[in-house]
Amino acid sequence: MQKALVSIAVAASLGLGATAAQAAILDDVKAKGYVQCGVTGGVAGFSAPDSSNVWTGIEVDYCRALAAAIFNDADAVRFTSLTSQERFTALSAGEVDVLSRTTTWTMSRDTQLGISFVGTMFYDGQGFMVREEDGIESALDLSGAAICIESGTTTELNAADYFATNGMEFNTVVFVDQDEVVKAYEDGRCDVYTTDSSALASERSKFADPDAHIILPEIISKEPLGPSVRSGDTQWFNIARWTYFALLEAEELGVSSANVDEQLGSDNPAIKRLLGVEGEFGAPLGLDNAWAYQIIKLVGNYAETYERNVGPDTPIGLERGLNALWSDGGIQYAPPIR
Incomplete structure (x- = not known):
């Protein structure tokens, strides 16, 4: 009996320790009040500063979405310009909380550098x-x-x-x-x-x-470009991953920054879950239940970030191609929120 109690106590202790370790990055981010995002020195449409040092780009918008989910403030993010040689060291060392820097997801990077890729923000070649x-x-x-x-x-x-x-x-x-x-x-x-x-x-x-x-x-x-985080913090990885998925899910469901408030009254169960009207999907992430609503309201959906940064009507002029939703002939796809 004593051995069983000791085993339970040890397991509980280890569980609490693991939970505390997993929440470390989110706690640190909340304590400092912003997300530190590693980006390029300047690739127009992806991450680049203007003359006033205001950063824009599809990868910048991802970081702004992450800040929106956590703080309900898309501007609660700071940017660190990193070279190709610096980026992985900076992420592993904790100098940045997330790397969103035209980085290709490969097996060696995913398994040997102590980092985890969140998803593919942009399918490239x-x-x-x-x-x-x-x-x-x-x-x-x-x-x-x-x-x-x-x-x-x-x-x-x-x-x-x-x-x-x-x-x-x-x-x-x-x-x-x-x-x-x-x-x-x-x-x-x-x-x-x-x-x-x-x-x-x-x-x-x-x-x-x-x-x-x-x-x-x-x-x-094949160049699947996507953000990455340090390995070992499951909660932070999930926040980073589901921020990306929320952008895609919002586009597929037709929820945008322009209509998100109206969509709060939707009868569609999937929209209700996305916007936090129904279900409890924020708590497992350590976030408010309106985390995805905040992303969409302040940043938009995936289509909005794509079109304003790299789409056909920008100087970059890129068609969606593989980056269209799966339902529109592309391969962008988000698991359901349920």
């Missing part, structure tokens, strides 16, 4: 950009080319695989920072600029003459 005057129409015409690449990325490995597979040679011109890569390409230090196709479109939109540069048709890799 690596492409190539060249000058129109060079008359190149296909990536298969790039043998022997000098290619500008950012170091510490999957871009290097993908390019090496592609050229080796097709029996072509190439010369890499490697830089630590993406801004350096872009400047080198603009200055003519290389023939080709390669990175995720969305980033190519983003950088081209900022050129003095965007039409003088073309993005070749070949996509040579």
